[in-house]
Amino acid sequence: MSRIGKKPVLLPAGVTASIDAGQLSMKGPKGTLAIQLADEVTYTLEDGQVSVKPVNDSKRARSFWGMQRTLVQNLVVGVTEGFSKTLEITGVGYRANAQGKKLKLQLGYSHDVDIDVPEGIEIKTPDNTTVEISGIDKQKVGQVAAEIRRWRKPEPYKGKGIKYRGEYIFRKEGKKK
Known part of the structure; x- marks a missing residue:
């Protein structure tokens, strides 16, 4: 199983996230970024963190899991540090x-x-x-x-x-x- 995918992405102070219309958007001090949500994983936004979980145990869902979590992490780093x-x-x-x-x-x-x-x-x-x-x-x-x-x-x-x-x-x- 993926180890990186199990860790939730923490949102630092000044960063807000929203999930709507098939997109995850992040807004921070440097600007706004968004990614298209993948159907193979589910995204949950709760108490200052974003969690990514696979939809099922298929190989395709598990292969998307870690990559989607990394893309979410890149959004956070991009809007805070660049x-x-x-x-x-x-x-x-x-x-x-x-x-x-x-x-x-x-x-x-x-x-x-x-x-x-x-x-x-x-x-x-x-x-x-x-x-x-x-x-x-x-x-x-x-x-x-x-x-x-x-x-x-x-x-x-x-x-x-x-x-x-x-x-x-x-x-x-x-x-x-």
Whole structure:
């Protein structure tokens, strides 16, 4: 049986939750988020916590159980603290610059790469080689970071490219004479 699914999600002070019209919505200091309710699990909202239980003992219901509980937990963390990812750019002449709702990347192509920042996401560039992506929706933050990284993935010989902070790039030895 799932261990993570058995723990209820505690709602901190300042966070309110409501279940209506097939959606679970959370409202907190950073904003409002909602998820679609799954038919395989039941959600109960009582005394400052949300509990998730499977509808029956089928394999499908049990497999949804832990994931739905994690999605509810992500809503709580998103509306209270938010999520962030940091990208590091390595390479001669590779630069990033956030300009309003656009991110301009110079990645060694013959043209600059302009990326539109989606609603609900904030991008900062503390220096030319660091991009900080933050927002309240974990999925959106990760998706934007992956789309930026896709423009120039780190290569194993010199390590040039865009990588997540803390990511290990397996390095290869070059050709020998």
